[in-house]
Amino acid sequence: MFGSARPFEHDGIAFGCDYNPEQWAPDVWDEDIALMIEAGVDLVAINIFGWAHLEPREGEYDFQALDDIIGRLDAAGIRVNLGTGTASPPAWLVRAHPEILPMAEDGTRRYFGGRQSWCPSSPVFREAAVRLAAAVADRYGDHPAVALWHVSNEIGCHNALCYCDESAASFRRWLREKYGDLDALNRAWGTAFWSQAYSAWDEIGTPRLTPATRNPGQMLDFHRFSSDELLSYYRAEADALRSRSAVPVTTNFMVTAHIDDMDYWSWADDMDVVANDHYLDGRLDDPEAELAFAADLTRGLASGGPWILMEHSTGAVNWQPLNKPKSAGGILRNSLTHVARGADGVCFFQWRASVQGSEKFHSAMLPHAGTDTAVWREVVQLGDVIERLGEVAGSRVDAQTALIFSWESWWATQNESRPSSAFGYLEQVHAAYSALHALGLTVDIVAPGADLSRYRLVIVPGLHLVRAEEAAVLTDWIAAGGTGLVTFFSGTVDEHDRVWTGGYTGPFREALGIHVEEFAPVEPGVPVQLSNGATAHLWSERSRVTTADVEASFVDGPSAGRPAVTRNTWGRGAAWYLATLPAAADYRALVARLARDAGVRAPAVAHGDGAFELVRRRGTDASYLFIVNHGSEPLLVECAGTELITGASVAACAEVPGGAVRIIREEAAR
Ligand code: GLA
Numbered sequence: 001m002f003g004s005a006r007p008f009e010h011d012g013i014a015f016g017c018d019y020n021p022e023q024w025a026p027d028v029w030d031e032d033i034a035l036m037i038e039a040g041v042d043l044v045a046i047n048i049f050g051w052a053h054l055e056p057r058e059g060e061y062d063f064q065a066l067d068d069i070i071g072r073l074d075a076a077g078i079r080v081n082l083g084t085g086t087a088s089p090p091a092w093l094v095r096a097h098p099e100i101l102p103m104a105e106d107g108t109r110r111y112f113g114g115r116q117s118w119c120p121s122s123p124v125f126r127e128a129a130v131r132l133a134a135a136v137a138d139r140y141g142d143h144p145a146v147a148l149w150h151v152s153n154e155i156g157c158h159n160a161l162c163y164c165d166e167s168a169a170s171f172r173r174w175l176r177e178k179y180g181d182l183d184a185l186n187r188a189w190g191t192a193f194w195s196q197a198y199s200a201w202d203e204i205g206t207p208r209l210t211p212a213t214r215n216p217g218q219m220l221d222f223h224r225f226s227s228d229e230l231l232s233y234y235r236a237e238a239d240a241l242r243s244r245s246a247v248p249v250t251t252n253f254m255v256t257a258h259i260d261d262m263d264y265w266s267w268a269d270d271m272d273v274v275a276n277d278h279y280l281d282g283r284l285d286d287p288e289a290e291l292a293f294a295a296d297l298t299r300g301l302a303s304g305g306p307w308i309l310m311e312h313s314t315g316a317v318n319w320q321p322l323n324k325p326k327s328a329g330g331i332l333r334n335s336l337t338h339v340a341r342g343a344d345g346v347c348f349f350q351w352r353a354s355v356q357g358s359e360k361f362h363s364a365m366l367p368h369a370g371t372d373t374a375v376w377r378e379v380v381q382l383g384d385v386i387e388r389l390g391e392v393a394g395s396r397v398d399a400q401t402a403l404i405f406s407w408e409s410w411w412a413t414q415n416e417s418r419p420s421s422a423f424g425y426l427e428q429v430h431a432a433y434s435a436l437h438a439l440g441l442t443v444d445i446v447a448p449g450a451d452l453s454r455y456r457l458v459i460v461p462g463l464h465l466v467r468a469e470e471a472a473v474l475t476d477w478i479a480a481g482g483t484g485l486v487t488f489f490s491g492t493v494d495e496h497d498r499v500w501t502g503g504y505t506g507p508f509r510e511a512l513g514i515h516v517e518e519f520a521p522v523e524p525g526v527p528v529q530l531s532n533g534a535t536a537h538l539w540s541e542r543s544r545v546t547t548a549d550v551e552a553s554f555v556d557g558p559s560a561g562r563p564a565v566t567r568n569t570w571g572r573g574a575a576w577y578l579a580t581l582p583a584a585a586d587y588r589a590l591v592a593r594l595a596r597d598a599g600v601r602a603p604a605v606a607h608g609d610g611a612f613e614l615v616r617r618r619g620t621d622a623s624y625l626f627i628v629n630h631g632s633e634p635l636l637v638e639c640a641g642t643e644l645i646t647g648a649s650v651a652a653c654a655e656v657p658g659g660a661v662r663i664i665r666e667e668a669a670r
Helices: 026-039 064-075 091-096 123-140 165-179 182-189 216-242 287-301 330-340 374-388 407-413 425-438 468-479 506-512 584-598
Strands: 014-018 043-046 079-083 146-150 275-277 307-311 343-348 401-404 443-446 457-460 483-487 514-519 535-537 541-545 549-553 563-570 573-578 612-618 623-629 635-638 641-643 653-656 661-666
Touching: 014 374, 026 064, 026 374, 043 064, 043 146, 043 343, 064 079, 064 123, 123 216, 165 182, 165 216, 182 216, 216 407, 275 287, 287 307, 287 330, 287 425, 287 443, 330 343, 330 374, 330 612, 330 623, 330 661, 343 374, 401 425, 407 425, 425 443, 425 483, 425 584, 457 468, 457 584, 468 483, 468 506, 468 563, 468 573, 483 584, 506 514, 506 563, 506 573, 514 563, 541 563, 573 584, 623 635, 623 653, 653 661
Parallel strands: 014 043, 014 343, 043 079, 079 146, 275 307, 307 343, 401 443, 401 457, 457 483, 483 573
Antiparallel strands: 514 541, 549 563, 563 573, 612 623, 623 661, 635 653, 641 661
């Protein structure tokens, strides 16, 4: 079903979990498996943290327990998503080789006793881990129950940036490869500044903490290097698996609001199936919109094709300041939102709630309180729904709008010295996405430079770092008739974090028809008024139009009288620019206008007061309209077909009860 050389084949939509049987005595395992069957679980990730069990002493393997558990799962018809077991090194390895411990930016080590205590550049760690992955692949590579390889776990979650000497040596090798000679590196990093010029490669280190702010070019390259280093680690394990087994290989990404260290655009091609872990983040204003964003971005990484939600939660996590359970129906709404946005697998962390260890207060499919619980009943209900949605697998999400997203811009925007620390890259992205989301418009998230020809509307929020050729893809697409919206701080620096001169927005400037002279950030909490009645925050700038029309200007604040929203006719299209961050309702109104101009429509017409999501997945014989009602009142949606959960036929209008999800099979592909 997935478009790789080694497709992950599954009957319908996979439903599963992480399972850590090593935390339990074997007499619990049979009960676990019986309950998995009751819930409809058919894909189970095991051996994620298996190393200390599989290799209790160097070179001494003990596969007995793993043989046993794989055998039991197989006998029950449950497929295995087999971890290589390398996510966390065993104590003996760390004791023998303390140099594998990662180093923080202040030069202190991070020790054993948590997890992921390894340096991504450590040859000792890599060799030991690949040896274990190979041993696991030798033993289980053609086991009929093994459906998927799960390399390590959330690679880079805690150890992405290591500042040790081994990492420095590897960073230098990476830099030599990239720049060839020191002059090129000195130019790229702008080391003429503050006497930073390098005259020998060995002078270059990882960007450990310095008395003043650090070199932004070095920081940016260190991010790139660190992402590449972890990818090369993944490849080393994946190669060991692929040379021994025909089973598809993946690892679980963390496309989420608080992890930015991996540039997954460069990782995606190495996955036989893209997989993501996502947890609702109660610290955000609109966690559900962020969930939808993460799902859309994961689909982008899968080039629009199906992907697997490898982990999410049935309730509270344990790593936020306040860990909230989900509201009634939340498990279904969240899971099916991922499915609506392209997931062909829905899995949880974890199966049975731990009673010991750091995650004992993390929710699970089987809670501490057992099966007589709302969570368990909802899990069983979800399993039943997933079963009914089998025919949806393989269909593709339909979108007329794209949003350009870049990890490089995320890194460059967050540099230590910037015009305002009051907002980050992701806030800009989320604000734009939330406006689209609230309007019920489906969005593909694409990389800078991606082909835009299938879209009508493209939003470019805060694309701070941009190469001329990437900008040209957008401006050429607009010239050919597209409607594009670029927002402030976009086009500010090139790939070396060097300012595009001649007026901010650099390579977008001419198409936008504006000349931005000066940034004028606004105090947090102090609104600015726009001439069209909108309120905005955090940013303004002093600019004038060259060829654009002013749609709204700043009434007050540091840029009073200057353009805030502009529209330029560029070729056959329209190039819009937004020089501030409008309040949510005003952002929505602006995006609604652009969508209207561009002829973009929501997947269906809905009538109701609360928040909802509408997404259409298109298959070969039918399309599937997903309706997620986040509100408490019924929602009416104009559509016709058969509802897959209830089996009801819908003649012209589906009524979706408050908090419910409905999926309509629309017979004639629309
Ligand atoms: C990640 C990890 C899991 C677990 C969960 C908790 O997703 O992969 O091992 O720690 O977080 O939310």
